[in-house]
Structure formats: structure tokens, C-alpha cells
Amino acid sequence: MLRPWMRCSKNWRAMWNNFKSKFLGTNFKRFMGFVKKEFYHIFRDKRSMFILFGMPIAQILLFGFAITNEIKNVNIGILDKSKDSETIHITNRISSSPYFKIKNIVSSEQQIEAIFKKGQVKAVLVFEKDFGKNLKSTNLANVQIISDATDPNTANTVTNYIQSILQDYQREINLGIPGREPIEVRSRMFYNPELKGVFNFLPGVMTVILMLVSAMMTSISIAREKEQGTMEVLLVSPLKPLQVIIGKVFPYIFLSIINAIVILLLGFVVFGMPVQGSYFLLALETVLFILCALSLGILISIISKTQQTAMMISLMGLMLPIILLSGFIFPVSSMPWPLQAISNIIPAKWYNLILKGVMIKGVGLRFLWKETLILLGMTVFFIVLSIKKYKIRLE
Template sequence: MKRFIGFIRKEFYHIFRDRRSLFILFGMPIAQILLFGFAITNEINNVNIAILDHSKDTSTLEIINKISNSKYFSIKQIISREAEIESVFQKGKIKAVLNFEKDFGRNLIKKKSAQIQIITDATDPNTANSITNYINAILQNYLQEKNKSIQLDYQIIPQTRMVYNQELKSVFLFVPGVMTIILMLVSAMMTSISITREKELGTMEILLVSPLKPFQVIIGKVVPYIFLSIINAAVIVLLSIFIFKMPVEGSLILLGAESVLFIITSLALGILISTISDTQQSAMMISLMGLMLPVILLSGFIFPISSMPAPLQVISNIIPAKWFIIIIKGIMLKGVGLAFVWKETLILIGMTVFFIAVSVKKYKIRLD
């Protein structure tokens, strides 16, 4: 046991004396969470739009007021001719143009129907979609208010409610994703690098010719990173609670336990990577290409798995991060307990056991 503690103390020396790894360990999680939280967002806020009003009557004025009063849009320009639309878009600031037809108000009352054209800049399709939806919603709302006085025979009034993230804050989506990425990165990449470093510098040779058993070497390498990853997970959760007001509906203990499970899964993956690579560089490349990209692209973090082509959906099942994201979204946003995530938990446990078994089998007790 004393040997083991001596080994772990040595690992901590390595970590705290290497500025680069310290930065990856502690700088990156904070930087990423702030970046995703503040800068990268799917929400629309204060989108600049232009108005082309051929009618200029009370109805159009009311609608324009309603739109400019919402926090989603700000009216930056009033134009008078169709020909100007193109040039307005080309300048790039205006993301949408509302074009009211001539005699809009009169048509609305007399013909019971009036036309409005919504033109959006679809170079960013997601934003364009959102803008159209938001404007439609405002128009619907306007009509409902107008029709209050008039008795209609039949009417369907849909009452939509977005549960678990009422305000559709994208930071709620990103926090679980970023937490997953960071735990994966720290655990898998850092352990695989630190194990291959011993191979590269030749110190593994001496460790092998010592009474330390291979599993002691591996566990000794991994233990410091378990601690550091737990600290990281805690920092991320605290940041998201206090800075982004993200709720944690479920049990913090369950969240912690699931995070530790995922950390161990990632560490097992890191060990596996170190058994197949001989240099720090190749360990890093395998970690980045083999883990980071699939985590970002296929885990459902950014792109919904349900809208992927079938083969990719199948592949996404073998990515541990997918299951972890489902678990922490459930716990943080929906407040579910273990009863609802036991299946995902079991899958993660199974993967961990598998990775460890393969690494033990592949681990070399000699040089090769």
C-alpha cells in the first residue's frame, strides 16, 4: 500500500509540474463552459429586421409595434421599394424583411384575409427557421386578440408549453454536453498520455523491472485523474447553477455517482488507448480523433440523434457519451431518479467492464 501511495504522489508531482496539463485540466473546463454558455447559442435575441410597408394603416402599425416590443426583434430599417430588399440582405446586418401588401388593413376586414411576406436570410438555416416561427407566433397572437370580440363558430386554440426548459435556453442543452466532453477529454486523453509518456521516456522499462504489479501501475496512473475529474465535474455543475441559473431538478448525489461512473468509463478508455499506442503523440491523436469527434457529432450533444441517418443512429449507440448525456439531462432537467436511467447506467457499466477487460488482456508485462 505504501508503494502505491508513493506512486500516486509521483503522479501528482508530474501533473502539477507540467503547466500544459494543468491548463488542460483546469483552464479548459471553465473556458469551455463560459464559451458555450455565453457565446454559442441557438436562441434568437434582438434580431435586426427591416420593414417594407405598402399599406401604412392601423393594422400594420399595430403589428409592427407588437414586433418591435418583443425582445426578439429590433427594427433597424424602413424601406419603401421591393428592389431594396436584396441590397439590405447583402449588407448582412438585417436577417429578415417583413413585406406588408397594399391595403393590408382593409383586406383584413373586408376580405377577411390579408397577405404579409416574411423574407429571411437563410445563410444560417436554423436562425432563419426560428425567426419565421417567432414572427408567425406574434401574428397569431395578434389575430387572437383582434378576434376576441368576434364570436367564431369553431376555434382551436393550441396551448403549447415547452417543459423542462421553459425559456428554451440553449445553455441548458450545452452544459450536459460540455460536461461530457470535458470529463472524457480529461480522463481519457490525460491518462493515455501519461501512460504512454512512461513508455516514451523509457521509465516504463524500470517500472516493469520492479516489484510493482502492472495493475498497480495502471491504477496508480488513474487515481489522480479520478480526483481531478471529480473536481472538474463539480466546478462545471457549480458554474452552471450559479452563472447560468441552470436547475438541478434531480438528486445531486445521483448526479455525482453517475458522473463518477462516466469518469471511470473514460479512464478505462484512456487505458485502452495507451495499450495500443507507443507515443504520447499517437495517444493524443487517437483520443482527439477517436473520442472527441464522435462525442461532439454523434452523442446527441449538438445534433439530435433522431434526425441522423439510420447507420449513424446505430453507431451512436456504442458511444458512451450518448448514454451519459441522456442520464445527466434526465437528472438535471427532468429531475428523474435512478428508476428512469437504470438502463443507460447499466450500459455504461457494461462498457466500462468491457474496456477494462480488453486493456487487462492487452496490457504487456514485457516490452515488445
């Protein structure tokens, strides 16, 4: 005997058609006709196509390969005034690590500035005279790390890496000698043990791109109808406001989801960015954020009369705050309080938190309910405001 749901699934096509003619009918055809037209607009416009598909890939690859704090093959110099077995041992250790390449061996302090000025090295390691002897007799020897702080981040990282190589070395030679064991600091980086940059930028780039595609593209596309005068014809037609808005938004929901999938795949395949938490939750939150961005896009387009205004509002009003205040580049907690307050009204900040939570920490809704509720609230607010502001007539 067939259970009811099985009968449904057997006749699903007939049921669907029945549903279509009963509830949707010509309205459904109207809507689909409108959506088809929107897809034509998108696929025929080179600019749109580039923003939709070229930019996400370009941004991910750029951020992944070019903009990173990780160091690799950094050139350094050595000034060895001792030249004993210890200093040679240490020098070999440094040059055999993947982070450093020994480019210059200098013989005096005067030469150091010269090679910095030429930009040949990022740091110079200076061993004092009788380094090995001091180390053996007193367990106290001096080294100096001089680094080129033109780029402060790199200088910092380089100094830290050299320090930890030196500490490792000291620990090894003191092994087993009582009273000579220093306090050992063992740091462990939770959630991102290798301190990979991708863990930080991928959620950020994903936020920016989804916002851009959803909010900017929608706002421009409605403003375009106004600018080209086609809105006038659309208004004098049986199309309902809701059909126009959803028809505009629908292709972008679809394309944004594809974009999100592409970004996550790129992150995973190229940079090894994992998703620790639930994929289902990630998908739900992403759809929520897309809806939020789309409703914001609609609101912008309702306010602006030309494509240019829509673009300016989207870029100046959305992109900059998102990039600067969402915590994508600068941590929110170290901003002055007025900026922290402003960052709270930016949807991207909350989505960025959610993304990091789900993807990196692997937490569930129990820890993210607040962020989710805020996004949901913002979405409802934008939609209500848009419907109130939508003009069924010309201004």
C-alpha cells in the same frame, strides 16, 4: 454506554493506522509515493493544467454565450405599403419585443435585396396595400416575411417569432367576436419551457470534458512513461501492474470529479441550469462514467507506444465520435441507421442520456437502469481487456 460504532469513530485514527500497516503497509506507501509523483507531473505541466482547468471553463462560457440558437436584438426591415393604424400597431409591437430591432424602413421591393446584401437585416416584413381595411372587413389580410436564409437556423427562428407576434395580435382583435375565433394552438415545452440552449449543451460539454480529461490524459500519461524510458525502470521495481495503473488513474478520478463540480456550478450560477433529479444519483452516474472513460484511457495507452499515438487515438477515435455521434450536437434519432448503430458503442451517448434524464427531466434510476447497466458493462469490459493486455515486460 458506548455503542460499538461510536467506539470505532473515537479510535478511528488508530484503527486506520492498524488497517494501513496490516493490509497496506509498504505497499500503501509505494502507492502513495507513486500518486504523489503523478500529481507533480500534472501540476508542473502547463498543457495538462490548461486542459484540466482552462478548457472546461472556456468551453462552457463559449457554448453558453456564443454558440446558441436563441435570438436577441435581431435587425429587421419593414416595407409598409398600407401605413394605417393596424400596421403601425404591429410594427410597434415587434420593435418593443426583446427579439427584434427595426433597423430599416424600406419603400419598395427593390430595396429589400440591397439591404440583405449589405447584411443590415435578417428579415423584412411586408404589409400589403390596404392591410387595415382588409383586416377589418374580411378578417383576412396578407403579410409577407422575407428572411435571409444564409444561416437557416436563424432564419427559421426569426420567421417563427414574427409569426407568433402576428398571431397574438390577431387573436386579440378578434376577442369576443363570435365566429371569428380561430383554432388556438397552445404549445407547452416540457422540461425546458424557455427552450434554453444551456439545457442541451451543458450535459454535452460535461460529457466531452470528462472524456477528454479522463481518457486522453490518462492514456498520454502512461504512454509518456514508455516514451521516456521510465517504464523500463518502473517494470524492474517491486511495483505491481495494478499499483501502476491505479496510481496513474487516481489523480484523474479526483481531478475529473472537481471538473464535474465546476461545470455544474458554472451551469447553475451563470446560466441557471438546474438539477431536477437527485444529486446523489448524478454523482454516482458521473463517477461511473469517469471510471468508464479512465479504463478506456488505460486501454488506449496499453496499445500505443508513444504519446503521439495515444493522443491521435484519443482525438480521432474518441473526441470526434463523441461530439458528432453522442447526440450532443446532432440528434441520434435523425441519423441514418448505420450511424445510429455506431452511436450505441459510444459510452458518451449513454452518459449524455443519463445526464439529460437526471438534470432536466428529474427521473430516477427506474428510468435509467438500462443506460447505467450499459455503462457499467463497458467499464468492466475495458478493465478486463486492459488487465489482459498489460505487459509486465517490454515488448
